[in-house]
Amino acid sequence: MALQKHILHILSWVLKLDGFVLEQIISPGPENRLSYDGSLNNLILGCLVEAKDSTFSISRAVRAVFRRKFGYGSNELLNRLATTLLRQMDEANLVGAVRADLVDAVIYMYALTGKAMPKQFKKLLLPSTLEALVRDAYNSGRENEDSYDLAIRWGIVAEDIQMDESVREEILSSVVRAYTRQEEYGKVNELLEKFDKRDYRSRFFLRGFRLGKEGRWQEAIPHLNQATKERRYYDSAVNQLGIAYFRTGNIAKVEVLLKNNAKSVQKSAFLLDLRAQLYTAENDFSAAERDIQTLARLPEDQGRSRKRQAIILAKRDRDYGAAVRILTDVIDSEKGRAIPLRFLRGLLAAKGGDRATATADADYVRANARKSGDDQSLRILARLHVAERNSKDALAMIGKFRIEHVPDRFLRADALRLKSEDPRVGLVERERARAEAQEIVGRATTYSDLDFATDD
Numbered sequence: 001m002a003l004q005k006h007i008l009h010i011l012s013w014v015l016k017l018d019g020f021v022l023e024q025i026i027s028p029g030p031e032n033r034l035s036y037d038g039s040l041n042n043l044i045l046g047c048l049v050e051a052k053d054s055t056f057s058i059s060r061a062v063r064a065v066f067r068r069k070f071g072y073g074s075n076e077l078l079n080r081l082a083t084t085l086l087r088q089m090d091e092a093n094l095v096g097a098v099r100a101d102l103v104d105a106v107i108y109m110y111a112l113t114g115k116a117m118p119k120q121f122k123k124l125l126l127p128s129t130l131e132a133l134v135r136d137a138y139n140s141g142r143e144n145e146d147s148y149d150l151a152i153r154w155g156i157v158a159e160d161i162q163m164d165e166s167v168r169e170e171i172l173s174s175v176v177r178a179y180t181r182q183e184e185y186g187k188v189n190e191l192l193e194k195f196d197k198r199d200y201r202s203r204f205f206l207r208g209f210r211l212g213k214e215g216r217w218q219e220a221i222p223h224l225n226q227a228t229k230e231r232r233y234y235d236s237a238v239n240q241l242g243i244a245y246f247r248t249g250n251i252a253k254v255e256v257l258l259k260n261n262a263k264s265v266q267k268s269a270f271l272l273d274l275r276a277q278l279y280t281a282e283n284d285f286s287a288a289e290r291d292i293q294t295l296a297r298l299p300e301d302q303g304r305s306r307k308r309q310a311i312i313l314a315k316r317d318r319d320y321g322a323a324v325r326i327l328t329d330v331i332d333s334e335k336g337r338a339i340p341l342r343f344l345r346g347l348l349a350a351k352g353g354d355r356a357t358a359t360a361d362a363d364y365v366r367a368n369a370r371k372s373g374d375d376q377s378l379r380i381l382a383r384l385h386v387a388e389r390n391s392k393d394a395l396a397m398i399g400k401f402r403i404e405h406v407p408d409r410f411l412r413a414d415a416l417r418l419k420s421e422d423p424r425v426g427l428v429e430r431e432r433a434r435a436e437a438q439e440i441v442g443r444a445t446t447y448s449d450l451d452f453a454t455d456d
Contacts, residue, residue, distance in 0.1 A: 003039040008066050009077055011049060011058035015132055019054050025077075025084045061299040063136075127163035130154065131171050138174040141181060142302055145338075148178040169200045173233075176206045180213050201232045205240070212240055215375075215403040217247040239270035246277070246451070249406040254278050269300035276308045281451035285316050303330040307344065315450045320352025339368055343376045350384035358384045375401050382411055391418035391433075410449035413440040 003026070010025055011017060026036060040056070043049040048062050058066070137151035155175035158168050172191060179187045188210050195203035208223035221244050227237035238261055245253040258265060258275050265271040272295040279288035288308065296305035307330065310323040327345040331338060346361025358380055366377035378397045385394035394415035401408060419425055420434035 003035060004043055005070065006077060007040060007043060008048065008058060008062070009070070010081060011056060012063050012066055013078075013081065014057075015129065016052075016055045016057035019056055021084060021088055022056060024088070025080050127158075127161060127167045127171075130158060130161070131167055134158075134171050134174045138178050141178065145181070148181050151175060151178040152182075165198070169195075169198070169202055173200075173202045173206060177209065180206075180210045183213065185210065185214065201230045202227075204230055205233045205237045208237070208244075209240055212244060212247075215405065217244040217405070220244050221248070235264060235268045235270050238264075239268075239274055242271075242274040246281075247405050249409075251278065251281055251451075266294060267298075269295060269298045269302070269304060272298070273304045273308065276305075277451070280308065280312055280315065281448075283316075285312055288312060303333075303341065306330045307341065310344070310348065311450050314348050314351065315448055320348050320354070323348045324352065324354060324357060339365060339376075343380065346377075346380035347383055350380050350387055353384075353387045355384060355388075375403065379408070379411065382415070386411065386414045386418060389418055391415050391422060395419070407449035409440050413437040416440070 006026060007022070010022060023036070040049070044051050044056075048059055050057050050059055134151050134155040137147045137154065140147035141151065151174050155171050155178070158171040158175075172195075176188055176191050176195075179185075179191070188206075192203055192207060192210070195206065204223050205227035208220040208227055211217070211220035211223065221241065224237055224241040224244060228234060228241060238257060242254050242257055245251065245257065254274070255278060258271065258278060261271060265275055272291050276288045276291040276295065279285070279291065289312070292305045292308045292312075295301050295308070306326055310326040313319045313326070314323040324345055327341055327348065331341050331345065342361045342364050346358050346365065349357035349361065362377040362380040362384075365380070378400055382394045382397035385391075385397060395412070398404075398408065398412050398415060404412075414437075416433040416437035420430045420437065422430065425433070
């Protein structure tokens with residue numbers, strides 16, 4: 001079992017690897033030769049590893065799941081990889097026969113270890129290798145946000161390499177998204193100006209994505225609508241458009257959007273998550289749970305299904321303790337991005353009156369979420385004040401929000417209801433608070449603020 005894990009760790013670091021090189025890294029020795037051969041054969045038979053000619057690669061679906069569960073492996077194993085690859089490279093240079101798969105593996109090794117790559121390797125860098133590396137780094141950012149730095153550092157190289165323009169667009173799109181995740185909006189704008197000049201079709205989705213991350217969901221909608229027409233990053237565009245409709249309170253449009261994309265829903269983690277959210281908003285919990293079960297079977301689930309389960313427990317059963325425990329398990333297993341999960345857990349803990357968890361998550365979000373962290377932490381604390389029936393401090397917190405979203409209307413309405421019931425408040429002011437709460441709820445429909453907990 002340990003030997004199989006070593007093999008999977010090594011193959012999860014590279015696109016593919018020659019069998020001889022893999023064997024050199026593992027160094028099984030004569031006494032473990034049969035065990036090594038058996039382990040590798042079992043991985044191939046189990047479809048965890050794919051064999052082609054003399055090279056091996058980890059299954060694409062398995063790569064993401066394996067990394068989430070077991071991480072990147074030990075430094076000792078990584079050092080053995082680096083030593084073996086560089087030795088193989090030196091030997092290949094001596095005979096003047098350097099294979100492309102060896103170059104790719106060495107390039108991945110430099111990216112993985114964070115070391116500067118020598119100029120001679122940059123000259124050998126294939127656009128397809130760079131595209132795969134940057135895409136993999138960006139996708140890994142969900143579990144390890146440092147990977148966004150890697151996607152940016154390597155992706156920018158695309159500006160200096162001769163390549164097909166569609167490949168360059170793909171690489172730089174990952175860079176834009178990584179910058180957006182890091183809330184480096186000035187750098188996003190610089191790149192998007194280049195996208196406009198080059199007439200890249202991905203610019204519509206990326207601009208909508210960026211506006212959404214800033215909380216400017218209404219402004220994002222036209223760009224995301226155009227992105228669905230361009231069919232560039234289509235599933236992601238539909239998902240972000242659905243989130244925009246939720247955040248602006250237009251749930252009827254989410255329903256239409258999902259009906260128009262019914263064929264895509266079952267195979268897309270984005271769209272299944274969105275439909276489960278819609279069913280939960282409409283209190284159709286059985287339908288939501290069916291989608292959650294399907295979502296949990298997809299490699300791209302990344303904690304989404306467990307998050308939806310937690311929301312259902314909170315909304316349907318008012319079991320905030322159980323919901324918090326589910327999210328704690330997801331956070332501890334490092335499935336999904338930590339900041340949105342900590343925000344949601346803090347919100348649910350606050351609703352349940354769990355001050356210790358709520359304040360700890362609010363502190364974490366404020367410290368780690370860059371520009372958006374202040375508003376998110378204030379939302380948790382405002383919800384905690386409501387749970388503790390402290391309308392004065394809740395309303396003071398709400399007044400500090402930079403941008404008010406639809407869920408904030410429910411929060412404000414709950415705080416105003418408390419104020420209207422507080423005998424310490426004057427009768428006229430209490431009546432004004434009651435009328436304002438009623439007006440807000442009427443404007444925001446009868447949904448719960450939990451129905452707008454989207455996975456951005």
